[in-house]
Amino acid sequence: MTDTLRLGIAGLGTVGVGVVRIIRQKAPLLEARTGRKIEISAVSARTRDKDRGVALQSYGWEDDPVALATRDDVDVFVELMGGSDGPAKAATEAALNAGKDVVTANKAMLALHGQALAELAESKGCALRYEAAVAGGIPVIKALTEGLAGNEITRVLGVMNGTCNYILTRMQDAGLPYEDVFEEANQLGYLEADPTLDVGGIDAAHKLAILSSIAFGTRVDFDGIEIEGIERVTIDDIRHADDMGYRIKLLGVAQKSGRGLEQRMMPCLVPAGSPLGVLQGGTNMVVIEGHAVEQVVLRGPGAGEGPTASAVIGDVCDIARGLRLPVFGQRAETLQEAPAARSVLPAPYYLRMGLTDKPGALAKVAAVLGEAGVSIDRMRQREHTGDVATVIIVTHKTTRTALDEALTAMAATGVVQELPVALRIEAL
Amino acid sequence: MTDTLRLGIAGLGTVGVGVVRIIRQKAPLLEARTGRKIEISAVSARTRDKDRGVALQSYGWEDDPVALATRDDVDVFVELMGGSDGPAKAATEAALNAGKDVVTANKAMLALHGQALAELAESKGCALRYEAAVAGGIPVIKALTEGLAGNEITRVLGVMNGTCNYILTRMQDAGLPYEDVFEEANQLGYLEADPTLDVGGIDAAHKLAILSSIAFGTRVDFDGIEIEGIERVTIDDIRHADDMGYRIKLLGVAQKSGRGLEQRMMPCLVPAGSPLGVLQGGTNMVVIEGHAVEQVVLRGPGAGEGPTASAVIGDVCDIARGLRLPVFGQRAETLQEAPAARSVLPAPYYLRMGLTDKPGALAKVAAVLGEAGVSIDRMRQREHTGDVATVIIVTHKTTRTALDEALTAMAATGVVQELPVALRIEAL
Structure with missing residues (x-):
């Protein structure tokens, strides 16, 4: 040296x-x-x-x-x-x-x-x-690769794009629609040159792909991530979620199931009082769950000169001190190719749909859900706009496959006015 | 190898x-x-x-x-x-x-x-x-020594004794007095054989001494820590704090001032909605502030078989991988002896005192505070018990020296019934 x-x-x-x-x-x-x-x-x-x-x-x-x-x-x-x-x-x-x-x-x-x-x-x-x-100033790569190396990791999840979290929390706090806050973020210089990278979830998905590889000993598989941006989240969704004790976050989740590696980056509902639920503005948060450590939560600035430079210098110091580690925590040739599993693990879902305001419409929707094996936990009919009534449904735990089946059948009933919004409710 | x-x-x-x-x-x-x-x-x-x-x-x-x-x-x-x-x-x-x-x-x-x-x-x-x-399963030593090595650390603070946090949050949630919850914690086996180690703040102070050394490049100085336990915190303090938007936590804080290294382990008020304020039960949290990274918050289980073993195994893996670092982040002989500074940095304080319920009593207290240069932000007179009225005062920023002067002068007025409780309000 x-x-x-x-x-x-x-x-x-x-x-x-x-x-x-x-x-x-x-x-x-x-x-x-x-x-x-x-x-x-x-x-x-x-x-x-x-x-x-x-x-x-x-x-x-x-x-x-x-x-x-x-x-x-x-x-x-x-x-x-x-x-x-x-x-x-x-x-x-x-x-x-x-x-x-x-x-x-x-x-x-x-x-x-x-x-x-x-x-x-x-x-x-x-x-x-x-x-x-990943996650700006938060030393999360180090925590996952080194500090928690004694754990079989069971789940990694988090908010990894500060711009999206800024937009969603600002919508909530100011009661402004998505388009207004998007424009505001643009004016403030928070958005990438191609804003789809941010609001489309791509940037955050890049980060999730890296964390998944370390967590599960698998090859980085960006293409295996289900990605959905925040563009369809409305101020009404935020309000409905709030009423039920939830916050909407662009949430990345990676976990292994019997069918393979499940990686999702999409808007989800999380409990309002949970560490992720209270996360405001451009701050990032990564939650790591392991068989021994249970749950560790890391929170910090996701971008900016100082925080990102802090992370770069941390790496430089490691190299100066002679640390040599495999890039993804174990030698690259030992990383597995895990099949990508699409939302296999069941979860409750939040559904918003516009229903034709006619007798029997709600019953049809309920019947379709029941036939697909999706049971309803809570249902609320909200404000009418013209002939359309907004209906919010929270399901019990269901698979995405069963839910998609129900949504397809729902479209065929003729009483649903638009493609329902379906957001997963992630347990914490 | x-x-x-x-x-x-x-x-x-x-x-x-x-x-x-x-x-x-x-x-x-x-x-x-x-x-x-x-x-x-x-x-x-x-x-x-x-x-x-x-x-x-x-x-x-x-x-x-x-x-x-x-x-x-x-x-x-x-x-x-x-x-x-x-x-x-x-x-x-x-x-x-x-x-x-x-x-x-x-x-x-x-x-x-x-x-x-x-x-x-x-x-x-x-x-x-x-x-x-330190802090059970949270990889905080690693974050501070390695991940954040590019930072001049400005402050380290946190909740590092799960038992005390359990007692304080349980008092708040169940509305129970200290003695009852202490006994409950004892029954649950949460307390050390010598409970003073927990509720007296000693155990948490041991941890703070270690973090300070790494953060500031100083020799471990346990004796330089101001330690105060949670034994004097009453359910009333918790309620008063709650009314004003605060939570009481046994908080460890280390920061450097012009006069030396300030290390405190004592009950403090923190904003109810802050990451530390929302921390429940036996969970630990360490907040690290650095010149570049701004603020990183780490949260996780502070004790227990799995989490603590996870930390031990993390260290074993580092050794297996050949990592060699100075014990406290820089070579021991280069660590400085920093003089211990006692609460030099000013802060607002919460004061609770029992006042003789006579005309002019409150005026005397206010005058004494004013003479010591301690200005009052908020004052509330609460319930009477016999001849005694409980008065809660929140001061503007003041030094502990000025406050102690005022408390001494207050005792001499004859209108204060008992030694006032004085808790620092820590900004976050």
Whole structure:
């Protein structure tokens, strides 16, 4: 181990600047904790001449991140460019092939290419670390991979996209419709360039894919995730849920059932008073359940310069201290291919539908549910709008298959005005 | 690194049995994650012939934990006996002197002898790990030492004694007085043999001393902690606090001020809706605040077979994976001696006092507070009992010094019937 650990940082957006700032401002602290000096050799970004509010003159510059990744004076390549493919992936591969350790915040790259990258890193004896890729400042990768390594993990769930949680809690608190709050979030700069990544659940699903792999010893399987965004959640749904003691969250859940690995990222109802239920604004939360530890809940800022940089530096410190771990907690070639199971595990569901306001309509719906074996826990008929009455039903535990059967049969009755909204109620 | 990591486990109480169970039941999982077999060579406990519900025949037996700690077939000595001195300390020292790694759950030993043990471990190149010593199953030592290593920590606080939190939340929920709930906790077996360790705040203070050391790079200083137990908290205090939107928690707080390291373990008021405020029963919570990460909150079971064993096994897995870290996050000889500062940082306070029910009494109290520079935010006069009226005052931010001055002057007025209860209101 050399005395100094030398970084090459690619990407000088918010997070990159945050990392540079910590390295510059907290050098003595980092040296005390790791026993080594941590320095930046060179950096790379799309434009060189831009005031980023932090002094970069003393570092080398590379226009090409691949050139940065393979410099002789770089021990650790820090990839903060983003994008699942393109330069980020090329430079990460180049770094690993050159025997450099890599720290990245790139959830999309890991969710889509995690297996190949892990195999490459492990074949080269390099570290590939990504604490910043999931839940910002929360050290959840470390908790799952190391702190809870003695557990057979039974479920991982959480709120992993701060923008969606901001939108949902703001709708609830201000009583505003989705479209208004979406626009507000846009104005505040909370949304990705392609907002579908946020509100469509894709970004959060990338994170879930990574957590699932570590938790269950399976290959990262982004395609196996059932994804549903928050676009169809209305202020009425939020109010109905509230009346019944629930909050609506974009919730990621991964658990193993007899049929395979179940990964869902979709709006769900959670108890209002539960740790997830009380989660406000852009904060993230991950709940890890294991056979021994029962339940551990981790909560913290899901994004932002400081928190994300904190996670990147945590990884850098681990590398400086000589920590070497398999990328997903066990060697990549031992990770299993688990078949993707679609909502096999039963749960109660919240249903909202518009019913033709005619005698017998409700009875037809109830009959259809009964025939599919879906039993009703609570039902409320709410306000009428013209000829349509909104009906809210909470079912007893049922499988998604039975529910889908009922929803199809319901459409055939002719009394349901629109595609019912069906949200799972997740137990906590 | 040998293929197999061999443990010697001293102490076969709840936690010891939990550790044996995980090693036996999850062997393939642990091997997949660490790349090594983890086996038990021998065990030790006070009595050999006792049915502990787990098969121990295949392991060696030692009556003397020191003999266990130094066996040739033991790589890691797992100390689960407890007690700050005596056999636990002797065996830990023997293990380190023999070049063995040590995993312990012993908060008292670390709080009182942490510096010497860390120096010994580091001089021998051995690991000394203690995740289970603080907050049971929550991987908080790891989060603080590793995950958040890029942060200058600004404050660590939390609820670290499940029994006290059980008592306080049960008082609140059932409306029962302290004495009744204390007796109930006793019947349920929640209290230590010496209950002062729990309700007197000692056990939680041991844990805080350990967290402070890691957070601030200071030598463990248990004696520098201001400790106050929950024995004087009444059901009335809980109700008054509730009325004002607060909960009372036995709260540990460590932060650095210009005057030194401030460590407090005492009943405090926290906002009812905050993560700490909503914490129920025996659950623990640690809040870590750092210059970059802002705030991370960790929550989980603070005790019990599974959760504590989970923490022990996490440490064992780290050792199996070759992780070597300084015991308190930086080398023991670099840890500073920080002067202990007593509540230097100002805060609002909750005061409860019994006032002689005479004209002018309240004015006298208000005058005394004003003279000491303590200004009143809210004041309520509550129910009379005989000639005594209970008065609740919430002050604006003040130093403990100014407050103590006021309390002394108050006693001299002759209108205050008993020593006022003064509880800090901790901002979150």
